[in-house]
Amino acid sequence: MRVGLLASLLSRQATYRRAGVSRYIEALLQYLPGVAPDLEIIAYTSRTVWRAARAEFPPAVAWRVTRWPTERPSVRIAWEQLVAPWATRDCAVIHGPVNVLPLALARPGVVTVHDLAFVHFPEHYPAAKRWYLRLLTGLSVRRARRVIAVSETTRRDVVRTYGIAPERISTIPNGIDADWRRVDDVELERWRRQQGLPERFLLFVGTVQPRKNLTTLLEAFARLGPEFPWPLFVVGAAGWLDSPIYRRVEDLGLARRVRFTGYVPPEELRYWYSAATIFIYPSLYEGFGLPLLEAMACETPVITSNCSALPEVAGDAAVLVEPTDPLAIAAAIQSLVMDEERRRMLAQAGRERARQFTWERTARETSAVYRTLGEQRSGERGGEAV
Template sequence: MKIAFDCSLVPGEAGGIGQYSRNLARALSKIDSENSYTLYILFPAFRRLTHPEDRKVDLPNAGNFRVVFKGIPVPFQFFRYLQGPGLPRSFREYGLGDIDADVVHSNTFCVPRFRDRKKKLIVTVYDLTVLTHPECHRKANIRHCLDGIKDAIKYADAIVAISESTKADLIKYLDAPPGLITVTHLAAGDDLRPVEDIEVLKSARLKYSLPERYVLFVGSNEPRKNIKTLLEAYALLPAGIKNEFPLVIAGGRGWLNSAIPGVIKRLGLDGAVRFAGYIGRDDMSAVYSGASVFAYPSLYEGFGLPILEAMSCGAPVITSNVSSMPEVAGDAARLVTPTDTGGLGEALSALLVDEGLRKEMRLKGLERAAMFSWGKCARETLALYRKVAG
C-alpha cells in the first residue's frame, strides 16, 4: 500500500496540527516497514516567508518513508489570490499530482479532490471551534476551516477525529455520518518526560528568562485559549503568592490578542507576567518540569495536547471542564469552568499553597499521561488505512 501523509504544518514553529503530524509520522515509521509513505509538505514557498528554515523537519526520511516538499513557485501576493474563495480546490491536487498513492491522509483542512477515483482520502478533523466559538477566529480562517471540514464530510472515505468530543460535534453541528468517523486519541511526545537535572533546568530558565518557580501556560496567544481570564484569576492571588510564583505565558504569537497588554496593565501585573515566546522542542521537557502548576483554562479544545504534555513532565494541571478536556485529563487534573474567574483563582491558590497536593497531582498526571501513546494512535490509524484501501 502506498500512503501519502500530509506534514505541511510540521516545519517551523509547529502548533497542535504540526505536532500531531510529526508524532504520528514518527510512530508509523516504528510499526510499519511494509507499506511505503510519502510525507508531503505543500506550498513550502508560503511557509518560507515565516520560517526560513522550513526544510529542517524532524521526520522519518529513510527506508519506506520519504519527505517531499511540493510548492507553487509564484509571488506571495499571487499565492494569496490562489488561496481565495472558490479557487483553492483547483490547486490542491497540484502538489500531489506526481505522488503515487493508494491512500492520502490530509491533515490541514485543505481537502484535495482527486480525478483518480482509485485514490482513497482520509481527513483528520481536530475541532469545530469555527462553529462553536467563531468570535475566536479571523473570518478568513473560519471560511478556510469550515470549507475543509464540509469537504471532508462530502468527499472523504473516512474521517479521523482526535476525541469523542470532536466526533460528537461533527455529528451535532454538521450531521456527519457516525460510521464515517474514527476516533484516535493523541499523546504527549516520547521525548517529553520529567527533568530532574538541576543544570538542565537552570539552562532552560536562563534561555527563556524564567523564574525559579512559576505558573505556566503553553499555547498560542489567541482568544480561545482564554488568557484574559487566566490573567484575571491570577490577579486575585495574594501578593506573596504572585511574588513567589510569577505567571509564564509561552507559545506562538497567535491572533486577536492586542488587548492582552492592556489587561496586564489594568490588573497591575507588570513584572508578574512573563512572555517566554515559542519554546523549542528540545526545551519543552525542562520548561514543563520547572512549572509548579500548569494552567490551561481553554474555552474549547478538540483534544488539548498541552494537558498531556504537562502531565508527562510531572507538572500539576488545572484545566477546563468543557469539550474534550475532561476526556483527556480524567481525574488527574483540577477541572474548572473556564469562564469562572473566581473558581480558577481558587484552584490556582489551592495548588500553589499546598505542596503535598501538588505532589499528589503530579503522580496522578504521570499515570494518566501513560495511558495515551503515539504507538496506539499509529496502530489505529494504520488499521484505518488498511480498511479504507480494502
C-alpha cells in the same frame, strides 16, 4: 500500499505554526514507518520545508516537493485543491491531516479533524480563516471515506455539526513521545539558573489567541493579589487577535508579574513544564489539548477547564474549573499553592495518565485506517473487473 500524506502544514518556523497540527504531522511521519513498514508513506510539502526537515525523519519516508510556496495559506489552499488531486494520483489512500481534503480526489481519502472551534467560537477567528474552515471542513468530512477525530468530544462534534454517520469516524487520540518525561533534577536546576527562573512559578503553554482564554486567567491571577509571590509565565508564540490580551496585562497592573516568553522550540518545552510548580490551561474549547498531556507527563500538577475534550484527556489527574469564572480559577490556584501533598498526588496521577497516550499508538491506529481503505478500494476494483 502507497499512502499520500499532505504535509503542507508541517512547519519549521519559529511561530505558532510549529505547534499543534504541525506536531501531529511530524509524529505521523516519525512513527508510521516503524509501526507500518508495509506501507509506503509519501509526504507532500514545499521545497522550503523539505530542505529544513527531511533529515529529521526516517529514511523510509519518501518526499514529493512542490515549488509552490505553500507556507503561504492562500497558496497552500490553491495547491491542495488544484494540484494535489493530480499529484497524488498514484497513491492508494490520501490523508488530509488537518481538517481538509482535496475535494476532487480520485482516490479514497481520510481526513483528521482536530476541533470545530471555528464553529463554536467563530468570533475568535479572522473572517477569511473562519470562512475557509467552515466551508472546507464540512465539504471534506462529507467527501472523505473515513474521518479521524482526535477525541470523543471531536467525534461527537463532527456527528452533530455535519451529520456524519458515527461508524465513518475513528477516534484516535494524540500522544506524546515515549521519552517525554520530567527532566532530571540536576539538569533542570542548571537550566533554571541559566534562565534566571524562580524556584516556584505558574505556567501556561499555548498560542496567544482568544480561545486560550488568557484574559480570564489574567483576571484570576490579579485576584490573587500583589502579595502573591509566584509569577505567571506565558510560553507560546503570538497568534491572532492577541492585542487585547497584552492590553489586559497592562490594565490589571500585571506587567511585572506576568512574563510572555514568545515562541519556545519543542525541545525546550519539557524544561518549562518540569520547572513549573503548577500548570494552568483554562482554554474555552479544545479538540484534544496536547499541552495538558505534556504537562502531566512531566509530573506538573494541572488546573484545566471542565469543558470540551479537556476532561476527557485529564481523567482524574487534574483540577477542573469553569473557564469563564476567574474566581473559580483563582480559588483553584490558591488551593493547590497551599496544599503540597495534593500537588504531589496530582503529579503522580498525571504521570500515570499520560502514559496511556503515545504517538506510536496514534500511528498504529492511523495505519489501520489506511489499510481498511486500501482493502475497500481493492474490493471495489475487483468487483468492477468481474
